[in-house]
Amino acid sequence: MNSRIAVTIIVIAAFVALGVTLLAQNRPYDQVMKEVAPTYANLKKNLDSSAFAVAAADAAKLEGLFKETETFWTPFKTKDALDFAKSVQLAARNVSAAAKEMNGQKAQAAYNAIGKSCKGCHDSHRETMPDKSFKIKP
Ligand code: HEC
Numbered sequence: 699m700n701s702r703i704a705v706t707i708i709v710i711a712a713f714v715a716l717g718v719t720l721l722a723q724n725r726p727y728d729q730v731m732k733e734v735a736p737t738y739a740n741l742k743k744n745l746d747s748s749a750f751a752v753a754a755a756d757a758a759k760l761e762g763l764f765k766e767t768e769t770f771w772t773p774f775k776t777k778d779a780l781d782f783a784k785s786v787q788l789a790a791r792n793v794s795a796a797a798k799e800m801n802g803q804k805a806q807a808a809y810n811a812i813g814k815s816c817k818g819c820h821d822s823h824r825e826t827m828p829d830k831s832f833k834i835k836p
Contacts, residue, residue: 727770727834734763738812741793745805750797753805757794760812761787774836782819786812 737760744753768783792808825833 727767728832730763730766730770734760734767737763738816742809745793745797745802745809748800748802750800750802750805754794754797757790757797761790761794764790771836776823776836779819779823779836782815785815789815 737756741753741756741760744750744756764783764786768780768787771779771783789808789811793805793812796802796805796808823835825835827833
């Protein structure tokens, strides 16, 4: 095999791999959401038991996960999804700040704002498949 053919084959293989990666984007995304769910649940639990330091850490983690979510949606330019992802980051920052002030009431109020964005985005961008798994609807 001459080397030019070998290079061509390598380039084609790289493009195929890239295509497969792009198509499989569902996978990393649902991994983010699977990490979101327990973090969100722990945050509530820790706020309820006034474990403010841990709650602040949960909120910071949630903020990071939704930064990732925002990055995922950026190429789709899906405005409401991007807004939901940004709202969660803002609300998570508010929870974290209130938790650091040990202001349970303020932290709970900010926490409740997060739930609205979860639901809002799921209502318009999450499709439930017949097998009960989920699909992204950009
Ligand atoms: C920007 C939009 C958006 C926001 C905001 C959002 N989600 Fe999601 N979520 C999705 C989409 C789209 C899916 C379906 C994708 C998938 O599961 O592959 C999903 C799936 C999920 C799943 C199922 C994961 C699985 O595949 O088993 C859980 C659990 C979840 N989200 C929890 C949350 C929680 C909790 C919040 C709020 C703290 C939240 N999500 C906020 C878009 C969002």
